[in-house]
Amino acid sequence: MARVTARDVARAAGVSQATVSFVLNERADQSISEGTRRAVLEAVHRLGYVPSGAARSLRRGRSNVVLCLIPDIPVSQAMEEFRRTLSQVLGESGLTCVFLHTEGGMRLAELWPHVHPAVVLSFGRLDDADAEQIRRTGVALVDDVLGPNGVAAHGLDQAQVGDLQVRHLAARGHTRLGYGAVVDPREDAIAGQRLCGAEEACRALGLPAPVVVPVDYTPESGLEAVGRWTAAGVTAVAAFNDIVALALLSGARALGLDVPGRLAVVGVDDLPVAALARPALTSVAIHATVPATALATLILAEAGKPAPAGSPPGPALRLVVRGSS
């Protein structure tokens, strides 16, 4: 069966193809009578007409696709929530959010001109050359979404995570703090910011800088880290995330060190397992819908679309206090 085109709709509605286009694009500069409008929409519905994205993109020189470039970053519930919210908010404004995994030798320069995206959204940091090339063709680019620069605009400063952890521990009376950093280099973009936030908070509170120890997700690593902190007189640790925190709990258990009596621990992400640990893990929960909505609003502005009617987002972070601190 042949594809239904605007021509077919025009014929069925007894109008010209131009009128169909005007109605479908809701062009304010054309005066279309209500009757005509309804006839067109009725024909569209009856025939099951869907405009060809390819033809429209070709003609306009630009699609309604938001091309989201995802580097090799670890999965997380927060990131997934971020993507879904972004998809939904942009989708409601007529932009199709498309995710592309960019590792594995994909050449960016060969990709984006092929797609004619309305906006390119890079979760990682783009090559300067790539970024320059994209901008030069007038395609809106939001670079380094997860990085420290675009941060304020997106409603979630990862530094706030570290800040929140440190202030919580300080409020509990701890003065000598540790920071459980992560080894995985794929986390670097976010990890650096969280640590900065923790260090800055210590400074602001007049505490010595936290003793930073890298931890991977093994019991041995947790054990070693806890040993180093106790030797340094550290009584409380902010961990990069819940898994690091759980490795620390494992280490403390192996050393027979009471948590939170001898060592308090606070994680990030509030994973389901946080509540299952012993002691249950205090954690910073991230509501990714907040920065995602903020970012979507920014993108809509870049694309020249009206802002979404979204409800006002609440706070992006929430401290969930449990037994480990």
Added chain:
Amino acid sequence: MARVTARDVARAAGVSQATVSFVLNERADQSISEGTRRAVLEAVHRLGYVPSGAARSLRRGRSNVVLCLIPDIPVSQAMEEFRRTLSQVLGESGLTCVFLHTEGGMRLAELWPHVHPAVVLSFGRLDDADAEQIRRTGVALVDDVLGPNGVAAHGLDQAQVGDLQVRHLAARGHTRLGYGAVVDPREDAIAGQRLCGAEEACRALGLPAPVVVPVDYTPESGLEAVGRWTAAGVTAVAAFNDIVALALLSGARALGLDVPGRLAVVGVDDLPVAALARPALTSVAIHATVPATALATLILAEAGKPAPAGSPPGPALRLVVRGSS
């Protein structure tokens, strides 16, 4: 700056536009001299020419996009690995793998004709009406990728997961088994298959059917489930995934029940936290690259492309035995 087109390349290389197209599409039915071929490729490179996806799609009536429809399923490392592998293998064969989140009122009927995909890949189960409509236009459709039907073709039968768990516990001498099912309805597609595999394995081994108890990710739920199993004489439990398993460990701990002495537990996913639990959790690790590569091969066949040169994938599942069983 205006876009570089095939016309520009033709002029620069001193050939016709048709020749440019022939060279770029490597058409075997045209005899192109090596010199001409090189001249064209050189001009392409020099001008930074990238074919317009929109124009090509419009002309061909079909793009090189594989439209992957993702319903609201929980994140997991395995699923992420699945997506990345799929993207990479298909990408190497010239298909662009694009992921779309389909919850939130997105109307599928309005989407796919817009995109002109080469293949539609639905991770969830499609409406019969939608599926029929897609197939009718001749667009290749792989439906219900995560479901039980397409399974064999994709190299990973989720039932094997349950089977592996049960056989491991039986080999440890357990005869009265429990199954820790999950409450989250978003897991239903996969959960049903794993449970079936466990039940089938029990049958094959001549054991009574496992006592199925639903568990959510809370300590209370784990506690209650363990209580019910001990009352029923169950000595070993296969859990839907590691989080359920950790909830069970938490319940056993609360009841003072020795693991694995009084209750053996085996999870699925081999999350990093599995090794951090106490006792460390036995788990089934899933290598999603295996089914992803199989699926990619299937898609390439549907799209009429040659199979990838990929290395032969190993086994999709591996049992990681730790202290909990």
Added chain:
DNA sequence: CTGAAAGCGCTTACAG
């Protein structure tokens, strides 16, 4: 191999 041309389905000036 070349060159000229059609046509994919749309949007958009343009003359009426």
Added chain:
DNA sequence: CTGAAAGCGCTTACAG
């Protein structure tokens, strides 16, 4: 409002 037409950039018969 309508109708006829151009043109986005490509692929593909077609005649040479």
